Amino acid sequence: MSDPRMIWRKSLNYVMLSLTGVAAFGVVSILFLVLGYLFWNGGRSLSWNFFTQLPKPVGETGGGMANAIVGSLKLLMLAAVMGLPVGLLTGVYLAEFGGKTFSFVIRYTTDLLNGVPSIVIGIFAYSLVVLPVKHFSALAGGVALGMMVIPITVRSTEEFLRAVPGSLREGAMALGASKWKTIVTVVLPAASGGILTGMLLALARVAGETAPLLFTALGNRFWSPGFEQPTASLPVMIYTYAIAPYDDWHRQAWAAGLVLLGLVLVANLGARLLLNRGSAVRST
Amino acid sequence: MSAAATTIAHEVPPQAGPRAFLRRLRSGDEIAHLITLTFAALILLITSMLLYELWVNSHLSRAKFGWMFFWTRVWDPNFDNFGAAPFIYGTLVTSAVALCLAVPLGLASAIFLSELAPRKVSDVISFLIDLLAAVPSVIYGLLGIFIVVPLMRTTIGPALIHTLGNVPYLGALFHGPNYGVGFLTAGIVLAIMVVPFIISVSREVLLTVPREQREAALAMGATRWESTWKVVVPWARTGIMGSVFLALARALGETMAVTMVIGNAPTIAASLLSPGDTIASIIASQFTEASGDLYLSSLIELGLVLFLITFILNGLARILIVATGRGGGRPA
Amino acid sequence: MRKRLLLVLLALGLAGLAVAQGGTVLLNAAGATFPTPIYSKWFDVYHSAHPNVQINYQSIGSGGGIRQLQAGTVDFGASDGPMSDEQLSQSKFKILHFPTVLGAVVPTYNIAGVSGELNFTQKALAGIYLGTITKWDDTEIAKANAGVKLPNADIVVIHRSEGSGTTYIWTDFLGKVSEDWKKKVGNAAASVNWPAGLGGKGNEGVTGLVKQTPNAIGYIELIYAVQNNIPYGKVQNAAGNFVKADLAGVTAAAAADAKNIPDDFRVSITNAPGPKVYPISSFTWLLIPAQIQDAAKREAIKDFLKWMLTEGQKYNEGLTYAQLPKDLIAKETKAISLIQ
Numbered sequence: 040m041s042d043p044r045m046i047w048r049k050s051l052n053y054v055m056l057s058l059t060g061v062a063a064f065g066v067v068s069i070l071f072l073v074l075g076y077l078f079w080n081g082g083r084s085l086s087w088n089f090f091t092q093l094p095k096p097v098g099e100t101g102g103g104m105a106n107a108i109v110g111s112l113k114l115l116m117l118a119a120v121m122g123l124p125v126g127l128l129t130g131v132y133l134a135e136f137g138g139k140t141f142s143f144v145i146r147y148t149t150d151l152l153n154g155v156p157s158i159v160i161g162i163f164a165y166s167l168v169v170l171p172v173k174h175f176s177a178l179a180g181g182v183a184l185g186m187m188v189i190p191i192t193v194r195s196t197e198e199f200l201r202a203v204p205g206s207l208r209e210g211a212m213a214l215g216a217s218k219w220k221t222i223v224t225v226v227l228p229a230a231s232g233g234i235l236t237g238m239l240l241a242l243a244r245v246a247g248e249t250a251p252l253l254f255t256a257l258g259n260r261f262w263s264p265g266f267e268q269p270t271a272s273l274p275v276m277i278y279t280y281a282i283a284p285y286d287d288w289h290r291q292a293w294a295a296g297l298v299l300l301g302l303v304l305v306a307n308l309g310a311r312l313l314l315n316r317g318s319a320v321r322s323t
Numbered sequence: 324m325s326a327a328a329t330t331i332a333h334e335v336p337p338q339a340g341p342r343a344f345l346r347r348l349r350s351g352d353e354i355a356h357l358i359t360l361t362f363a364a365l366i367l368l369i370t371s372m373l374l375y376e377l378w379v380n381s382h383l384s385r386a387k388f389g390w391m392f393f394w395t396r397v398w399d400p401n402f403d404n405f406g407a408a409p410f411i412y413g414t415l416v417t418s419a420v421a422l423c424l425a426v427p428l429g430l431a432s433a434i435f436l437s438e439l440a441p442r443k444v445s446d447v448i449s450f451l452i453d454l455l456a457a458v459p460s461v462i463y464g465l466l467g468i469f470i471v472v473p474l475m476r477t478t479i480g481p482a483l484i485h486t487l488g489n490v491p492y493l494g495a496l497f498h499g500p501n502y503g504v505g506f507l508t509a510g511i512v513l514a515i516m517v518v519p520f521i522i523s524v525s526r527e528v529l530l531t532v533p534r535e536q537r538e539a540a541l542a543m544g545a546t547r548w549e550s551t552w553k554v555v556v557p558w559a560r561t562g563i564m565g566s567v568f569l570a571l572a573r574a575l576g577e578t579m580a581v582t583m584v585i586g587n588a589p590t591i592a593a594s595l596l597s598p599g600d601t602i603a604s605i606i607a608s609q610f611t612e613a614s615g616d617l618y619l620s621s622l623i624e625l626g627l628v629l630f631l632i633t634f635i636l637n638g639l640a641r642i643l644i645v646a647t648g649r650g651g652g653r654p655a
Numbered sequence: 656m657r658k659r660l661l662l663v664l665l666a667l668g669l670a671g672l673a674v675a676q677g678g679t680v681l682l683n684a685a686g687a688t689f690p691t692p693i694y695s696k697w698f699d700v701y702h703s704a705h706p707n708v709q710i711n712y713q714s715i716g717s718g719g720g721i722r723q724l725q726a727g728t729v730d731f732g733a734s735d736g737p738m739s740d741e742q743l744s745q746s747k748f749k750i751l752h753f754p755t756v757l758g759a760v761v762p763t764y765n766i767a768g769v770s771g772e773l774n775f776t777q778k779a780l781a782g783i784y785l786g787t788i789t790k791w792d793d794t795e796i797a798k799a800n801a802g803v804k805l806p807n808a809d810i811v812v813i814h815r816s817e818g819s820g821t822t823y824i825w826t827d828f829l830g831k832v833s834e835d836w837k838k839k840v841g842n843a844a845a846s847v848n849w850p851a852g853l854g855g856k857g858n859e860g861v862t863g864l865v866k867q868t869p870n871a872i873g874y875i876e877l878i879y880a881v882q883n884n885i886p887y888g889k890v891q892n893a894a895g896n897f898v899k900a901d902l903a904g905v906t907a908a909a910a911a912d913a914k915n916i917p918d919d920f921r922v923s924i925t926n927a928p929g930p931k932v933y934p935i936s937s938f939t940w941l942l943i944p945a946q947i948q949d950a951a952k953r954e955a956i957k958d959f960l961k962w963m964l965t966e967g968q969k970y971n972e973g974l975t976y977a978q979l980p981k982d983l984i985a986k987e988t989k990a991i992s993l994i995q
Contacts, residue, residue, distance in 0.1 A: 052546035056439060062431035063440070066518055067448055070455045073466060096695040097714075098882045098974075125362050132359035145363045148370045154637035155373065156576025158603045159626045162610065163373045166380060173727040175683065186369060193366070219355035247459020250578040250607055257685070259711045260695065261702070268681055269711060274461045278579060281465050283859035284866050284883045289469075296462045307457045311450070399848035400818070401841045472867070500809040502853060502868055587816035587854030598853045608856060611685075612718030612818035614725070614742065614845070 074300075081297025084290035094260050094271075100287040104295055106262050110177065110270035111246065111299075114256060117181025117266065118188050118245055123238050125185075126192025130234075133193070134200035135222055153190035160186055161251035169255060175269040180256030184245040191244060195237025199230040236310040243306035247299060249274035273299045377627040383620035392624065398589045398605075400613075405621035407628060409589040413506065413599040414629070417581060418574040420510025420595065421517055426567055428514070429521030430556075433563075436522070437529035438551050449526060456519035464583035467512040472584055475511075476503030480596055483507075499594040504586040507595040512580050517570035524569060524644065528562030529555060565643030572636040576629065578603040602629045680955045685713040686720020686733030687820045688857040689876045690939045693756055693974045694733065697967050701959060708955045714857060718818015718845040724750065724942050730952060732942040735820025736827075736845050737921035749945035751994065752920045753987055754938040755963060757909050757977035759877040759900035760824050761887035761935070765865050766791060766806065773888040774799040774897040777934075780890070781833035783810055783872060785840075786851030791870060799897070806870070813864050813873035816854025818845040824937040825874045828925040843923070874935075877901075878975045892934040893926050904933025905977040913980060920987070938979075946995050953994060960991050 088103045095102030129149070133142050164183035169175055203226050211221040227234070256270050258279070263270035273295050280292035384392065384405060395406020432452075436445045480501035488497040532555045540550035556563070586598020587608060602625045613619040691714040698710040712733070715723075720732030725746055737752055762775055779795045782788035788795055792805040815822045827843030829836045840847050853868075855861035858875050862883055865873040877900050880887040889897040898904050911927040926934045941960075947953040964987055968978045979987075 048546050048549065052548040055548045055552070056435075059431040059435035059439065062428050063435040063448060066428065066432050066455070066522065067451055069515055070451055073455070073458060073462075076466060076470065077462070096699045097692040098878070125365055128359045128362035129366060132356075132363040136356045136359055137363075141363075145366060148367050150637060150641060151634060152366060152370050152373075154572055154576075154633045156578065156603055156626075156629055156633055158576070158578045158606050159373075159377070159630050162606070162623060162626050163376055165610075166376050167372070169728055170726060175728055189366060189369075218352045220351070222355070243457060247461060249459070249461045250603070253607060254610055257683075258713050260698070260713075261709050261711055264679075264681075269683055269713070274459060274579075277461050277465060278583070279859075281461075281468055282583060282856055282863055284862035284879065285859075292465060296465050299459060300462055303457055303459060304454060307454060397848060400846035401844040401848060404848075476868070500811060502811055504853065504864075582856075587856070588849070588852060600854075608816045608854070609718075609818065609846070612716050612720075612722050612845070614718050614722045614818060 080293035084294035107271040107276045111273045118184035121185030122188030126189045129193045130196025133197045149190045158250040165254040175257035176267045177270040178266045183251035188241045191241035199233030203229045236314045239310040243303045381624035384624045410602040412591045414601040417509040421513035421574045424514035425518040429518045432522045433525035436526045452519045461579045464580040467584040472503040495593045505598045509581045509585040513574045520570045521566045524566035528559040532558045561643045565640045568640035572633045680708045680951045682710045682730045685729045687717040687735045688714040689735040689821045716817045717820030735939040736823025752940040757905045761900045763880045763887040764872045775888045776891045777832035808870045811871040812852030828935045831926045894930045898933045902977045905936040908932045908936035
C-alpha cells in the first residue's frame with residue numbers, strides 16, 4: 040500500500056533502527072580505538088628497560104618504571120588486605136545474619152561510600168593517615184584504595200551468597216550443622232566463584248585510581264622499601280609523564296598505560312570467565 | 324532466598340548430651356554474628372568519620388564565607404578570597420555536555436542491544452562495552468591529551484565556530500579562542516567514560532520489560548520502532564532515568580581525565596570552548612600546596628559540596644532503578 | 656591449588672614488609688618544579704656516591720613544598736619564592752633557607768612562522784598577562800620586534816594551575832615593572848587570581864601546554880625551554896636593554912645585589928640594575944627545619960648541603976643554572992651549622 044503515512048512510518052522505523060545500530064557499533068569502535076591506540080603507542084615504547092629500570096633524572100632519556108609497577112602491586116595488596124575482609128564479612132552479615140533495619144542502614148551506607156568521589160577519599164586518607172604520622176606512605180595509599188574496594192566487595196558478596204539455593208542451606212542444617220558452620224563449609228564454597236570474581240573486579244577497579252594516591256602515596260623516584268614510605272605507582276606516573284613536555288616521558292606514559300590497561304582487562308576478562316565457567320550457581 | 328535472622332533450626336533439650344559442647348556450638352553462631360556485625364559496623368564508622376573530617380576541616384571557610392561561598396566567583400589565594408561558583412559551574416557544565424552526548428548515544432545503543440540484536444551478538448557487544456567501563460580514568464586522560472585535544476583544536480573547534488558559532492543564541496556557546504582544552508573537550512571525554520554505564524543499566528532494564536507489552540503494540544499495527552519508542556522505553560523510563568543519574572554521579576566525581584583536558588582556569592564563561600575548572604580538578608591541582616588554613620579549608624569545603632551532590636544523585640538513582648523492579652544497583 | 660596461591664601471596668606480602676636495610680637513610684622532600692632538573696640530577700648522583708642515602712624529591716610546586724614542610728610530612732622542602740615573614744612566624748618550627756642555584760624564568764612562546772627570539776618590553780609582558788594586550792601583533796610587542804612578521808592571532812596565555820615559586824618570581828617581576836599589575840593582582844605570590852589564561856601543572860605542564868598550543872605564551876624556567884627546544888624571548892631589563900636569559904645575565908643579576916643579601920638568604924633579585932642583567936632571575940631555596948630530631952637524617956642533610964655547595968655546583972651550568980656566588984657559598988657553609 041502506498042499510503043503516504045505508512046511510508047513515513049516505515050521509513051522512520053528503518054532509519055531509527057539503523058541509527059541505534061550505528062550508535063552501538065560506534066560505542067564499540069571507540070573501545071577498539073582506545074585499545075588500538077594504546078597497543079600501537081604503548082607497544083612501541085615497551086622495552087626491557089621499562090620493566091627493570093628506575094626513572095632517570097628529569098630531562099634525560101631512558102629509565103623505566105620498575106618502581107611504579109612494584110608500587111602499584113604493593114598498593115593493591117594493601118587495599119586487598121584492608122578492604123576485602125571487611126567487604127566479605129559485611130556481605131556475609133547482610134546475607135546471613137542481618138536484622139531488617141540495621142541491614143538497610145548498612146546497605147545504604149555502603150552505597151554512600153561507593154558514591155564518594157575518589158578525590159574526596161584521598162582527602163580523607165590524607166587527614167586520617169598522612170597527617171598524624173607526618174609521612175606520605177604506601178600505607179595511606181592502601182587505606183584510600185581499601186576504602187574504595189569495600190563497597191564493591193560487599194555488594195558482590197551479598198549477591199552471590201543470596202544466590203545460593205536455600206536447599207543447600209537447609210540440607211546442611213538438617214544434618215545438624217550450626218549456622219556458622221553451614222556458612223563456612225557449604226554456602227561460602229558454593230558462592231566462592233562469584234565472590235572471588237567480585238574481589239578481582241574490585242581490585243581491578245582500584246588499580247587504575249589516581250586521584251586518591253596524589254595526596255597519600257605521593258610518588259618516589261627510587262625504590263620504596265616497606266610500607267611507610269611514599270611509593271611510585273603506575274597511574275600517578277602516567278599522569279605526571281603525560282602532562283610533561285618530554286617526548287621520552289610521553290612514550291613511557293603510553294607504555295605504562297598499556298601495562299595498566301592490560302592488567303585491568305586481564306583481571307576483568309579472567310573474572311568473567313571464572314564466573315561463566317565456575318560456579319554451578321547462576322546469579323540473576 | 325533471604326536468610327532469616329534466626330538461630331539454630333533445631334531445639335536443644337536442656338538435659339540432652341554434653342551441655343558444654345552444645346553451648347559451644349550455640350556461641351559459635353553468636354560469635355560469627357558478632358564478628359560479621361562488627362565488620363559491617365566498620366563501614367558505618369568509616370563513612371561517618373569521612374563526613375566528620377570533611378565537616379570539621381572545612382569549618383574555617385564555612386564560618387568565614389557562609390552561604391556566599393556558593394555565589395562568589397573569585398578564587399584568589401593571594402587575597403584569601405575563595406568562592407565555589409566557578410567550580411560548581413564547571414562541574415555542572417562538563418557533566419551536562421557529557422550527558423547530552425552520552426544519553427542519546429547510550430540509549431540508542433541500549434535499544435539496539437535489547438531489542439534488535441540477536442541475543443548472542445548483544446551479549447558479546449555488552450561484554451565489550453563493559454570492558455570500556457573498566458578502563459581507568461587516567462588512561463582516558465592520556466587519550467584525551469593526545470587525541471581529543473589536538474582534534475578539538477585543529478578540526479572540531481573551528482568547525483563548530485564556523486557553523487554553530489553564527490547561530491543566534493546558540494552561537495554564544497561556540498565562540499572565542501579555541502585552545503583545544505576546555506569545557507567541551509572535558510565533556511566529550513566524560514561522555515565516553517559514562518556511556519557504558521548508561522548502556523549496561525538501560526539494556527538490563529529494557530530486557531525486563533514484559534514481552535506482552537511489545538507484542539501488544541505490534542499486534543495493534545505498530546512498527547518495530549514505534550513499539551520500542553512508544554511502549555517499551557516509557558515502561559522502562561524510571562530505570563533509564565536511574566542509569567542517567569548514575570552516569571551523572573560518575574561524571575561529577577571524575578577527576579583525572581577532566582584535570583588533564585579542562586585547562587585549569589577557574590572562570591565562568593558562556594563558551595564551551597573556554598577553559599574552566601571543576602571541583603574535583605581544582606582539589607587535585609591545589610590540595611597539596613594549599614598554604615594557609617583558609618585556603619585548605621575552602622578546598623575541603625569544595626570536597627564536601629561535591630560529596631553532597633553525588634550523595635543526593637546516587638540516592639535518586641537507586642530509588643529510580645529499584646522502582647523499575649530491578650533489584651539493587653550493580654557495582655559501578 | 657588455592658592454598659598454594661595463598662602461600663605465594665603471603666610470601667610476597669612478607670617480602671614487601673621487609674624493612675629498609677639497616678643504615679639506609681630515606682629522606683622525602685617536595686617542592687619547586689623550577690629546579691627539578693638539577694635537583695633530580697643531584698639526588699641521583701649523590702645516591703650513587705652515597706648508596707645508603709636516598710633522597711626522594713617530588714616536584715609538586717613551591718606552594719606544596721612550603722605546605723608539606725609545615726605539616727611535617729616531608730623532611731625538607733624547596734621553593735623559588737622565599738617564605739614571607741608572615742609564613743615564617745606562623746610556622747610551628749624555625750625554617751632555614753639555603754639558596755641552591757640561580758635560575759632564570761623565560762617567556763616562551765609558540766607562534767607559527769616565528770622561530771627566532773622576540774623582544775619583550777616590560778609593559779608587553781605585564782599587558783599580556785593582565786589580559787589587556789590580546790593579539791600578537793599589538794603595537795607594544797611589534798614595536799620592539801621590527802622585521803618580525805607577527806600574526807594577528809589571539810595570544811593564549813598560560814600560567815601555573817597550582818601554587819608555584821616560578822609564579823612568585825614572575826609576579827614579583829611584573830609587580831615591580833607594572834603599577835597596574837600590582838594593584839590588580841597584588842604582591843608577588845605563589846598563587847594568584849590570574850586575569851587571563853590557562854593553567855598548566857608544574858613547569859612541565861606549562862611547557863607541555865605551550866608546545867602543544869599554537870600562539871601560546873608561558874613562563875618557565877630556562878632549562879625547560881632548552882631541553883625541549885622551544886624558543887624563548889629576550890626581556891627588557893631595568894637599564895632598557897633586551898637581554899636573553901643565560902648564565903652571564905643571571906650571574907650579573909646576583910652580583911648586582913650581592914651586598915644586600917641578608918643573613919637568612921631571602922632576597923629578590925628580579926629587575927636588578929645593570930646593563931647586562933637578565934631581569935627575571937632568581938635564587939631558589941631549600942627549606943630546612945632548624946631542628947632535626949633524627950640524627951641520621953640530620954647528618955645526611957648537612958652532608959648533602961656541603962656536597963651541594965661544592966660538588967653539586969659543578970652540575971649547574973650543564974643544566975643552564977648559574978652557580979652561586981663564591982662569597983654566598985662561604986656564608987651558607989657557615990649557616991649549615993645552624994641545623995641542630
